[in-house]
Amino acid sequence: MKNKITFFDKIIFRITDYLKIPITFNRIWCASIEIIGKCNLNCRMCGFDGSRKKGIMSFNLFKKIINELADLGCPTIALHVYGEPLLHPRLAEFIDYINQKKLSIILYTNGTLLNNKIIKLLKNHPVNALRISFVPYKKIYKNFWSGANYEIILNNLFKFLEESQTWDFKTNLDLNLLHEHNENINKLKNKAKKIFGVYPNLRFSFNEMINLEGSDKKIKYAPLKNKIVPCKHVYTQCAILFNGDVVPCCNDLNGKYIMDNIKKQKYSKIRNNKKFISFRKKMLAKSINELKICRTCPECRSNNPSFIEDFKKIINRYIKKEDNQNENCNNLP
Secondary structure (H helix, E strand, O other), rough: OOOOOOHHHHHHHHHHHHHOOOOOOOOOEEEEEEEEEEOOOOOOOOOOOOOOOOOOOOOOHHHHHHHHHHOOOOEEEEOOOOOOHHHOOOOHHHHHHHHOOOOOOEEEEOOOOHHHHHHHHHHHHOEEEEEEEOOOOOOHHHHOOOOOOOOHHHHHHHHHHHOOOOOOOOEEEEEEEEEEOOOOOOHHHHHHHHOOOOOEEEEEEEOOOOOHOOOOOOOOOOOOOOEEEHHHHOHHEEEEEOEEEEEEEOOOOOOOOEEEEOOOOHHHHHHOOOOHHHHHHHHHHHOOHOOOOOOOOHEEEEOOOOOHHHHHHHHHHHHOOOOOHHHHHHHHH
16 A cells, blocks of 8 residues: 555545544554653653653564554654654664655654764654754743753754755754743744744744643643544554553553553554544543543644635645655644
């Protein structure tokens, strides 16, 4: 099966997403894989509570997962759940194996380890997008990213942007501008643009500091009061922890909702087993308060964009022949 989301697929997906019609698509659109369950930071908005063991994924398990996902036609692999992927000693091999399968790669990192050595690694072992959570205000950054240094992060990002301009392939730097509830997005984006300037491979995305499971009482976040809707991620994406446990989505950092383990069962079977169906039924019944990873997540609240504007974006991408390799995992398609 080809690993390409067609234009027709995207239109159908957007229509069902806009109308909030829960559909289990035949293929997985994006898979989040936790290659390492360890992190060098202790960020306030993270939500990881230390209740599960830390560890790293073996290469054999990783190959099994990628093989299964490729067979299912999954086009995008995000190295992401909990943990800092740049800490994995075999990162280059993991990236190479995904590239062998001709799948797109989104590498999530906090950016602290994005030094000359890692930049050289990414030059020799390319990924499609490097996604870093960031805020363009030193005081706020220091307050939330515990253990990180704002100046070092900025230096790393500029170094990557400068170096990557000389490469014969395109790796996007996707700055995920985290913000607290009701933040002025345009102001945030303009501030970031003022700092970084314009680079052809620099993109901005936005996400609220959702304070997973109420992990930090000091975050000024009030859960949205919009209408509860079925979350598309439990129908179109998957998340697999370093030990093979399959969870509903990448927000389940603590592995509270384990559907099964991919070492014991194929993902194609896990995807629609009794546990997964039961979880989705709670979503459909609007019982998200029973699901800790969902009750503070904006994906479970109606926040529809203008359908016409959304449709125009898809048409634009199609006209420009921008393929799914440059898609943002959290905004597919």
